[in-house]
Amino acid sequence: MTHLVIQAVLAATVLFFVFNLAALHTWMERKQSALMQDRIGANRAWIVFPRWLAPLNWLLRSFNVLGLFHPIADAIKMFTKEDYIPPKGDKFLHTLAPCLSLFFALVGFAAIPFGNTIEVGGHVINLQVANINVALLYIFAVASMGVYGVVLAGFSSNNNYAVLGGLRASSQMLSYEIAIGLTVMGIVMIYGSLNLQELVRAQGHYLFGWLPLWGFVVQPIGFLLFIAAGIAETKRIPYDAPEGESEIIGYFVEYSGMKFGMFYFTDYLETIMIASLATTLFFGGWQVPYLTQAGFQFPWGAAFALAPLTVSILQILSFVMKVLFFCWLFMAIRWTLPRFRYDQLLKLGWHYMFPLALANVFITALILLMVPK
Amino acid sequence: MIRTKTVKRPELNLWEKLYFPEVFRGVLLTSKHFFKNLTLHAFHAIGLFRKIAAAVTIQYPEQLWKLPGRSRTRHRLTKREDGSPRCVACMMCETVCPARCIYIVAEEHPDPNIEKRPKSFDIDLGKCVYCGFCVEACPEDAIRMDTKILDIAAYSREEMKLDMNELLNPTIAKAISAKP
Numbered sequence: 001m002t003h004l005v006i007q008a009v010l011a012a013t014v015l016f017f018v019f020n021l022a023a024l025h026t027w028m029e030r031k032q033s034a035l036m037q038d039r040i041g042a043n044r045a046w047i048v049f050p051r052w053l054a055p056l057n058w059l060l061r062s063f064n065v066l067g068l069f070h071p072i073a074d075a076i077k078m079f080t081k082e083d084y085i086p087p088k089g090d091k092f093l094h095t096l097a098p099c100l101s102l103f104f105a106l107v108g109f110a111a112i113p114f115g116n117t118i119e120v121g122g123h124v125i126n127l128q129v130a131n132i133n134v135a136l137l138y139i140f141a142v143a144s145m146g147v148y149g150v151v152l153a154g155f156s157s158n159n160n161y162a163v164l165g166g167l168r169a170s171s172q173m174l175s176y177e178i179a180i181g182l183t184v185m186g187i188v189m190i191y192g193s194l195n196l197q198e199l200v201r202a203q204g205h206y207l208f209g210w211l212p213l214w215g216f217v218v219q220p221i222g223f224l225l226f227i228a229a230g231i232a233e234t235k236r237i238p239y240d241a242p243e244g245e246s247e248i249i250g251y252f253v254e255y256s257g258m259k260f261g262m263f264y265f266t267d268y269l270e271t272i273m274i275a276s277l278a279t280t281l282f283f284g285g286w287q288v289p290y291l292t293q294a295g296f297q298f299p300w301g302a303a304f305a306l307a308p309l310t311v312s313i314l315q316i317l318s319f320v321m322k323v324l325f326f327c328w329l330f331m332a333i334r335w336t337l338p339r340f341r342y343d344q345l346l347k348l349g350w351h352y353m354f355p356l357a358l359a360n361v362f363i364t365a366l367i368l369l370m371v372p373k
Numbered sequence: 374m375i376r377t378k379t380v381k382r383p384e385l386n387l388w389e390k391l392y393f394p395e396v397f398r399g400v401l402l403t404s405k406h407f408f409k410n411l412t413l414h415a416f417h418a419i420g421l422f423r424k425i426a427a428a429v430t431i432q433y434p435e436q437l438w439k440l441p442g443r444s445r446t447r448h449r450l451t452k453r454e455d456g457s458p459r460c461v462a463c464m465m466c467e468t469v470c471p472a473r474c475i476y477i478v479a480e481e482h483p484d485p486n487i488e489k490r491p492k493s494f495d496i497d498l499g500k501c502v503y504c505g506f507c508v509e510a511c512p513e514d515a516i517r518m519d520t521k522i523l524d525i526a527a528y529s530r531e532e533m534k535l536d537m538n539e540l541l542n543p544t545i546a547k548a549i550s551a552k553p
């Protein structure tokens with residue numbers, strides 16, 4: 001019983017953070033792009049109370065100026081807009097598609113470990129919603145299920161452009177899924193596990209006693225390929241041919257209101273998912289360099305004892321910071337690069353990414369054979 | 374025979390074809406702007422380095438763009454020393470106006486030295502194309518477009534019409550009715 005309660009609390013916490021981070025992504029998107037382009041960015045959604053509540057206004061002022069209420073304005077707009085279903089479209093599938101997309105984007109987070117075990121009141125809690133042995137496979141499985149939402153959206157809209165967009169999306173996602181699966185094989189071979197918590201623990205070792213043996217140190221090519229293929233999975237620029245908001249309209253042309261919002265939300269969730277995966281697999285997950293369960297132990301001999309709870313908090317913070325960094329990086333890439341043409345995109349996936357990932361696996365295998373543990 | 378010049382398209386070298394270095398270079402450039410502006414915004418928030426702008430944005434209704442001296446803006450009618458309009462209702466501007474948005478009704482001037490004066494002088498800003506021909510055509514320097522007023526937002530076409538009083542006193546900002 002307590003086990004169930006603990007698990008429910010963990011799941012609620014993860015959902016809370018993921019939802020809020022995804023909503024904040026709309027703010028990040030606006031503000032970061034503005035700063036990158038020497039603009040100010042959206043700052044007109046103000047919440048202002050009448051005069052007699054002046055202290056409240058004073059408190060809200062910085063939020064107003066920073067434009068932090070724009071996500072709320074977005075939500076209100078999305079929920080109150082007309083929800084249009086094309087009369088000749090498939091009503092059931094049309095409604096089902098965004099739900100499928102959102103669902104499969106969310107359930108993946110269950111397997112992401114965001115901290116080591118902590119002990120609360122005699123219970124040892126593993127800071128991961130579901131400790132699955134084949135977590136990596138599970139995540140890729142649900143991520144590839146997400147393509148159903150996209151294809152169904154295109155199919156059920158009774159719109160040729162939407163169907164084409166859905167087809168573009170499915171072929172892109174399938175091609176890059178193969179590349180992304182192969183890029184992480186190197187990591188799996190080196191650390192010898194598919195369990196993400198185990199993978200993160202294995203990254204706590206040090207090369208030469210000082211270099212943290214994180215994924216990107218042992219698999220630099222794999223890391224670059226993973227980032228490149230990962231962005232393709234999120235269907236954002238430079239791989240946004242399935243959506244092509246500005247001109248070659250994509251699979252969600254016929255969506256409006258919150259259903260459109262759900263697709264958009266899915267994109268942000270997938271970005272966060274890829275960021276969390278990159279953190280977990282290549283950036284040591286919740287590991288903080290030189291931090292053990294007893295406190296800091298620096299390679300030059302200095303030690304600094306910390307309480308177990310402080311250590312756990314530091315580790316969770318480290319995980320969050322790394323995820324935020326990757327979100328920032330993906331956003332920076334999204335606002336820097338132009339879009340691939342569709343043939344270039346598939347060529348990149350099949351002619352370069354896939355063979356390179358394969359070569360990476362082979363070379364890793366050779367090195368592993370030659371260097372005995 | 375037609376001679377054509379073949380323009381050689383720039384070819385990517387191997388380094389650029391690798392794509393990753395170029396992506397890195399691009400992200401580096403945009404990130405430089407990002408961090409520079411972020412630092413500047415942070416400094417502005419605590420009141421430092423206000424002189425160095427962190428963005429090129431002009432926040433329009435609160436912050437106005439400094440118009441060049443010769444820009445054509447809302448019309449005004451100039452006055453004589455006694456405050457009456459300088460216009461002699463010669464209809465030159467009304468005739469030249471390509472948008473036909475000037476409507477003048479003339480009447481006799483009490484001063485026998487001056488032939489006519491406008492009884493009413495209306496300009497429909499909703500039609501005006503801001504060409505400035507009226508200013509050029511006027512023989513009396515009676516109409517000018519130098520008020521620096523740009524915003525003529527209104528909820529109806531009627532509200533965009535200026536009568537003689539408003540033209541003579543451009544500081545009267547036309548109140549925009551609250552309801553659309």
Ligand code: SF4
Pocket residue numbers: 466469470471472473474475496500501502503504505506507508
């Ligand atoms: S600026 Fe041109 S269009 Fe406008 S009133 Fe003068 S002549 Fe007519």
Ligand code: SF4
Pocket residue numbers: 459460461462463464465466467477507510511512513514515516
């Ligand atoms: S051209 Fe000048 S003087 Fe003649 S009607 Fe127009 S404003 Fe009056």
